[in-house]
Amino acid sequence: MTTVVTRTDLALCDVADPLREFRKLFDLPDDLIYLDGNSLGPVSRHSAERVRRVVQEQWGQDLIKSWNKHGWIDLPQRAGEKIAKLVGAKPNEVIVADSTSVNLFKLLAAALRLRPGRTIILSEDSNFPTDLYIAQGLIDLLGGQHELRLVDGTAILGSIKKQTAVVMLTHVHYKTGRIHEMEQITKKAHEAGALVIWDLAHSAGALPVDLNGCNVDFAVGCGYKYLNGGPGAPAFLYVAERLQNEIKQPLSGWMGHKAPFEFGTDYEPAQGITRNLCGTPPILSLSSLDASLDIALAADMKALREKSMALGDVFIRLIEQECPGFGIECISPPAAQRGSQVSFTHENAYAIMQTLIQRGVVGDFRAPDVMRFGFAPLYIRYADVWDAVATLRNVLETRAWEQPQYRVRASVT
Numbered sequence: 247m248t249t250v251v252t253r254t255d256l257a258l259c260d261v262a263d264p265l266r267e268f269r270k271l272f273d274l275p276d277d278l279i280y281l282d283g284n285s286l287g288p289v290s291r292h293s294a295e296r297v298r299r300v301v302q303e304q305w306g307q308d309l310i311k312s313w314n315k316h317g318w319i320d321l322p323q324r325a326g327e328k329i330a331k332l333v334g335a336k337p338n339e340v341i342v343a344d345s346t347s348v349n350l351f352k353l354l355a356a357a358l359r360l361r362p363g364r365t366i367i368l369s370e371d372s373n374f375p376t377d378l379y380i381a382q383g384l385i386d387l388l389g390g391q392h393e394l395r396l397v398d399g400t401a402i403l404g405s406i407k408k409q410t411a412v413v414m415l416t417h418v419h420y421k422t423g424r425i426h427e428m429e430q431i432t433k434k435a436h437e438a439g440a441l442v443i444w445d446l447a448h449s450a451g452a453l454p455v456d457l458n459g460c461n462v463d464f465a466v467g468c469g470y471k472y473l474n475g476g477p478g479a480p481a482f483l484y485v486a487e488r489l490q491n492e493i494k495q496p497l498s499g500w501m502g503h504k505a506p507f508e509f510g511t512d513y514e515p516a517q518g519i520t521r522n523l524c525g526t527p528p529i530l531s532l533s534s535l536d537a538s539l540d541i542a543l544a545a546d547m548k549a550l551r552e553k554s555m556a557l558g559d560v561f562i563r564l565i566e567q568e569c570p571g572f573g574i575e576c577i578s579p580p581a582a583q584r585g586s587q588v589s590f591t592h593e594n595a596y597a598i599m600q601t602l603i604q605r606g607v608v609g610d611f612r613a614p615d616v617m618r619f620g621f622a623p624l625y626i627r628y629a630d631v632w633d634a635v636a637t638l639r640n641v642l643e644t645r646a647w648e649q650p651q652y653r654v655r656a657s658v659t
């Protein structure tokens with residue numbers, strides 16, 4: 247028999263939480279339980295202060311001199327060095343640029359070029375759509391010689407064949423939170439002569455990642471989710487040092503040139519990771535990201551992962567305890583195989599989530615029937631988990647979600 251969990255138990259966990267001080271660094275509204283940091287991380291004091299300074303003091307006072315004077319020009323590399331520490335890479339293996347979608351385009355194109363004659367891009371059928379769309383667009387651009395082969399997430403290892411050029415996967419599944427075996431899949435791909443590209447959108451800043459330890463070739467990831475860079479903050483990309491001077495990425499813009507300010511006629515790529523840049527970096531949002539990365543770096547990753555798993559487990563357990571019989575089903579795996587989010591299905595998932603949001607519990611909906619809740623350990627408290635479930639229980643018991651306003655679909659869900 248399991249004992250009942252009370253709100254007092256959870257409030258005690260908050261008192262003992264080694265990460266409890268981090269919440270103060272974020273400006274979260276008091277009446278909000280924000281379980282959507284996996285989609286858009288909240289603003290931190292670090293970011294707000296840094297953007298203010300960059301606007302007023304740097305852009306405002308020093309204008310174009312700031313590219314040199316305030317080091318804007320190498321901010322993509324410097325922010326990349328910070329992210330490298332979070333994903334188990336060397337400092338010169340990560341750079342911040344563009345969006346995740348664009349970075350995937352660049353690296354997938356570069357990877358295919360390294361495997362001429364091989365025609366298959368292997369991925370998961372339920373991968374995040376932009377990753378699949380990017381592969382489809384690139385295949386089309388390359389003349390249709392390649393095939394995007396999509397299989398179930400459990401069938402990846404068995405589907406790596408000698409025609410496989412690239413295995414392109416998202417490490418933590420955006421809907422279920424399931425973690426792929428990065429080391430094992432990478433090893434199998436290499437044994438078959440293929441390359442790997444891992445998308446770390448739901449991994450970086452949420453759980454330990456060891457790109458070097460897993461011998462990963464390429465990776466991309468997102469700056470505005472667990473890294474809290476702000477809406478549309480630039481993304482990052484990783485290229486293993488051993489491949490950096492071998493690859494050619496197709497968006498050959500001047501920032502990836504070896505001497506952009508010589509204004510030569512012909513493109514010559516920079517050495518190292520820099521050749522993966524394309525155009526001018528977005529300094530405001532990049533500065534915001536660079537500042538918020540200091541928070542992620544100050545947190546102990548082991549404590550972060552432990553709290554993330556514990557929050558998810560408590561949430562699942564409380565839903566079983568408080569909301570039985572309402573047709574809510576957990577689709578996320580156990581903690582050890584799960585990232586920092588937990589998802590449930592319900593036939594009225596959309597309306598239920600809208601009602602929760604209206605009551606200050608913010609998760610999100612993923613079509614067709616998934617309610618997704620992210621537990622970012624830097625600012626979510628154990629007691630928040632109790633309060634979120636209490637709200638959910640009330641919404642289900644009163645059937646408040648049946649009101650027509652909760653069925654209207656906005657363009658972003």
Ligand SMILES: *Cc1c(COP(=O)(O)O)cnc(C)c1O
Binds near residue numbers: 374376
């Ligand atoms: C969020 C997310 C992206 C986002 O890509 P953008 O180019 O920033 O819109 C890409 N891939 C995955 C797996 C994601 O979860």
